[in-house]
Amino acid sequence: MRQLTFRRFLVWGATAVVMIALPLIFRQGFALSMLSQMGIAIIFALSYNMLLGQTGLLSFGHAVYYGLGAYICAHTLNAVGAGRLHIPVTLLPLVGGFSGLLFGATLGYVTTRRAGTPFAMISLGIAEMVAASALMLPGFFGGEGGVATNRQVGPAWHGLSYGPQIQVYYLIVGWCFLSMIAMFALTQTPLGRMANAVRDNPERAKFVGYNPTRVRYLMLCLASFFAGIAGGLGTINYEIVTAENVGVAASGNVLVMAFVGGVGHFFGPIIGAVLVSFLQSALSSYTQAWLLYFGLFFVVMVLFAPGGIASLITVHGPSVRTGLFKRLVPGYVLSGLALLILLAGLISLVEMIYQFGEQTEPGKELKLLWFALDPSRWTSWLVAAIVFVVGAALFLASLRPVRAAWQSVNAELQARSAA
């Protein structure tokens, strides 16, 4: 037990060090704004997983609590700027958190009456309803333009004005770290454990004295609180909140983050948030087809790794600990190389299709290694198709030794644990 506590302490300490040190390594402005985005996404994705992973509630409307928290923070910040309120910007995320909690407590009271598919449908309905009212109530939501704000209010406090992005980054890191610890601690409480029990078997939970509806409701309230904190940080970071922030697309986005990272493990959504944020900002500056790649990636994850990246990592835990992982490496390397060939072919095809459809960007040259791709020549299509097919064939062929190695490693692990 003591050892476990010490290990946890180490993990959290290392996380803090990494978060503090990252801007020293990635110094470009682009990297800093991406890191800020990741920090916000981590809180949001973890709060989403309090519903999906821990309580078994599939929500299509979690952005409602993020977005409403963000809107209230924007109005609060504007009031502070106008001198009508006195709240330090450092504590503004708490305003977002309590707004999220308030909306969670009211809207969630309706949504958590049901679980399963009805909950998912009602959450979708609530999301649509809030998104629709964003255009109907321009006074609060600012119409199509949204609500703009300015985070530099009042005099700087010991040089802390939140003008430079680096200060905002550290504000986000601070809140992100606190939220991560709080959300992890919550999983270790009676309510957190009973949320898992309700996820597994709500009926049985009733017969040990718990009201599953109440457990779901409380978990949704707390999840909304953290979503609101993320929303508040979003307001400070972007200085604008629009109807998009409460919309269904934003809710879908956080679902993808949590799922890709892995909902079955606490740290899964952290990986998902980092990865998805990275793909969104990095990939989108390289190619117009990034949403298509993103969608393909999601589909592949759902089909072949439904436990997300976190479970891909944890299934290798025993083999790494016993040193048997070595045996898996050659197969993985071969498969990886084949996958690269497959992707090269696939990306060439997709990019040519995009170029073919959109004549907006002439002069932009596509290259597959040394071979220049020109969508108007059939040889280009042929080469790309051949690369794709060869890659696919190699990849499929490489799966057999991977599977064999995996089975032999598992058999040995079982034999060892039985001995």
Add this chain to the structure above:
Amino acid sequence: MNASALELRQVHKSFGRTPIINGVDLAIARGERHAVIGPNGAGKSTLFNLVSGRFAPTSGQILLGGEEITGLDAHEINRRGLSRSFQITNIFPRLSVYENVRCALLWPHGYRYSFWQRVGALQDIRARAEEIVGRIGLAARRDRPAGVLSYAEQRALEIGITIAGGADVILLDEPTAGMSRSETRDTVELIRSVTQGKTLVMVEHDMGVVFGLADRISVLVYGRVLASGAPDEIRGNKAVQEAYLGTEAA
């Protein structure tokens, strides 16, 4: 307090137009081990579902320790000291054996919906959960997910969850169903030891178990209590033999 541990007064239950329970009157004394037997479709499981709050009765009254519990939700009835097991194993499959038992302890120990206490630091819970995991013979399986246990182990865990909270009235629905002879013997011993000093009501098909364990037996046929009494009376009852025991014994 002379009130029965559990009392049913003229309880009826219909699903749509189909009557399943047709006016059951039953009083079970404190500390009694009571078995409900009857042919398939007699309404035994439905009776348990009514008493434990899974369904509300169409009419009639159910009293737990003299207090009316008719129509209360399952979790409310559980909080008043009635706990049940299920015919089809009903556990938390992704939680460990230890956690399954622990879940059943939290409410009775007053931790309710607490999100400000660390569950690992609750010493009273920990000691009691360890004790129960040991008593149901699953100490070696303590940290396995309940979903991967063998059938007999899951049945033992089912009983463990049911008795963990310290309820005074325990309902067991076919606790030995599908078990081998030796597993049945172990389970009977387990039931005998964990229900010491408690009121036990059980549905059971294995007549060896019923006559070995029960102080009193009620025979349910077509949603009515055909007879109720000590094992010897039931064995000698003509109507029961015709309706039920005769066919079983043949």
